[in-house]
Amino acid sequence: xxxxxxxxxxxxxxxxxxFAGGPDGGWHVRSISAVAGESLPAVERVAVLEGVRVAPxxxxxxxxxxxxxxxxxxxxxxxxxxxxxxGLGRPEATRAxxxxxxxxxxxxxxxxxDRRAILEERSHHxxxxxxxxxxxxxxxxxxxxxxxxxxxxxxxxxxxxDVGRFDELIANLRGTEEWSYVDxxxxxxxxxxxxx
Amino acid sequence: xxxxxxxxxxxxxxxxxxFAGGPDGGWHVRSISAVAGESLPAVERVAVLEGVRVAPxxxxxxxxxxxxxxxxxxxxxxxxxxxxxxGLGRPEATRAxxxxxxxxxxxxxxxxxDRRAILEERSHHxxxxxxxxxxxxxxxxxxxxxxxxxxxxxxxxxxxxDVGRFDELIANLRGTEEWSYVDxxxxxxxxxxxxx
Numbered sequence: 001x002x003x004x005x006x007x008x009x010x011x012x013x014x015x016x017x018x019f020a021g022g023p024d025g026g027w028h029v030r031s032i033s034a035v036a037g038e039s040l041p042a043v044e045r046v047a048v049l050e051g052v053r054v055a056p057x058x059x060x061x062x063x064x065x066x067x068x069x070x071x072x073x074x075x076x077x078x079x080x081x082x083x084x085x086x087g088l089g090r091p092e093a094t095r096a097x098x099x100x101x102x103x104x105x106x107x108x109x110x111x112x113x114d115r116r117a118i119l120e121e122r123s124h125h126x127x128x129x130x131x132x133x134x135x136x137x138x139x140x141x142x143x144x145x146x147x148x149x150x151x152x153x154x155x156x157x158x159x160x161x162d163v164g165r166f167d168e169l170i171a172n173l174r175g176t177e178e179w180s181y182v183d184x185x186x187x188x189x190x191x192x193x194x195x196x
Numbered sequence: 197x198x199x200x201x202x203x204x205x206x207x208x209x210x211x212x213x214x215f216a217g218g219p220d221g222g223w224h225v226r227s228i229s230a231v232a233g234e235s236l237p238a239v240e241r242v243a244v245l246e247g248v249r250v251a252p253x254x255x256x257x258x259x260x261x262x263x264x265x266x267x268x269x270x271x272x273x274x275x276x277x278x279x280x281x282x283g284l285g286r287p288e289a290t291r292a293x294x295x296x297x298x299x300x301x302x303x304x305x306x307x308x309x310d311r312r313a314i315l316e317e318r319s320h321h322x323x324x325x326x327x328x329x330x331x332x333x334x335x336x337x338x339x340x341x342x343x344x345x346x347x348x349x350x351x352x353x354x355x356x357x358d359v360g361r362f363d364e365l366i367a368n369l370r371g372t373e374e375w376s377y378v379d380x381x382x383x384x385x386x387x388x389x390x391x392x
Contacts, residue, residue: 013301014340014341014343016343053343066341066343068304068340068341069304069305069306069340070307070308071267071308072308073307073308074307074308074309075306075307075309075310077307078307105209108264108265109265110265110271111266111269111270111271111273111274112266112267112268112269112270112308112312113270113271114271116308142341143341144210144264144265145210145262145264145338145339145341145342146341146342147210147212147249147262
């Protein structure tokens with residue numbers, strides 16, 4: 001069984017991550033847009049803090065999540081994704097999107113097989129994402145169990161030349177049946193620049 | 197889709213729960229046994245605190261988890277379970293077991309479909325549990341995302357006459373392939389009595 005995971009990471013310890021919006025941080029905020037439900041307060045910068053669970057005191061807002069085990073991906077899909085997924089931190093990937101999302105109670109009341117069927121067999125979430133690899137580096141953070149205001153924090157990094165491709169990816173996802181269960185979504189765009 | 201869930205709860209908000217071991221609490225500790233890995237310190241009583249995420253200051257140890265969405269159960273299995281599952285707090289269910297468990301990194305590195313196959317198709321976890329309903333009332337608390345020392349806190353309540361049945365249930369589960377991935381497990385038995 002283990003041999004099947006050879007191309008990718010074998011061990012998946014939980015990595016807690018805090019995204020802190022405020023005056024400091026490695027990413028400059030270009031825009032914050034509410035896609036569904038309430039937005040988040042405007043901030044100048046976002047700090048991505050790995051390995052921590054607490055908000056820095058100077059932050060205007062802080063969103064916590066964890067990178068952990070995959071919740072829907074099948075072994076074959078995992079291997080396909082792992083073979084073409086770039087890591088975070090590529091020098092050319094100077095643009096990013098942080099998209100916090102919450103899904104409705106109706107979604108969470110569904111059984112695992114019903115959620116999986118909507119996510120992939122009917123909305124093609126994994127298949128759509130595959131089409132935009134390796135241009136877009138992605139990492140999903142889970143926060144539903146943490147008592148946070150969102151269920152997921154989706155973080156994506158890409159080159160300036162691929163902004164249009166990323167916009168296409170996210171537009172395709174937002175048109176799916178799965179997205180009809182998203183009841184709060186904020187779209188935060190960032191760059192590595194020093195800001196105005 | 198919603199109609200299928202009519203016999204059971206439709207909405208599943210996250211319920212945080214803390215199990216606090218120490219001098220206080222509604223449950224008297226009869227025994228604490230390490231099944232795999234390190235045990236927990238001896239305590240007189242356990243308090244089951246719903247809706248909180250912090251340990252009471254007087255506790256010797258405190259384990260936090262959340263009751264949330266089901267992670268493996270299929271819709272048909274959910275309905276079967278819901279039809280025969282008793283609620284917690286039955287007056288006759290004066291005995292309880294709190295079983296904190298951790299699964300190995302090898303387990304968490306598996307994809308969702310591989311974990312599901314081991315859990316049910318090969319270990320019959322859900323099917324075994326069904327045989328002991330409605331004698332045993334159960335609630336599973338998830339804690340892997342919380343940075344806790346365990347991944348799950350399994351809480352079961354049953355009548356004194358059903359202790360043997362519960363022992364049989366847990367012995368059956370411990371013999372499965374799924375349990376070969378459990379690398380830490382503590383078995384805490386309790387009663388509602390005032391203690392010696």
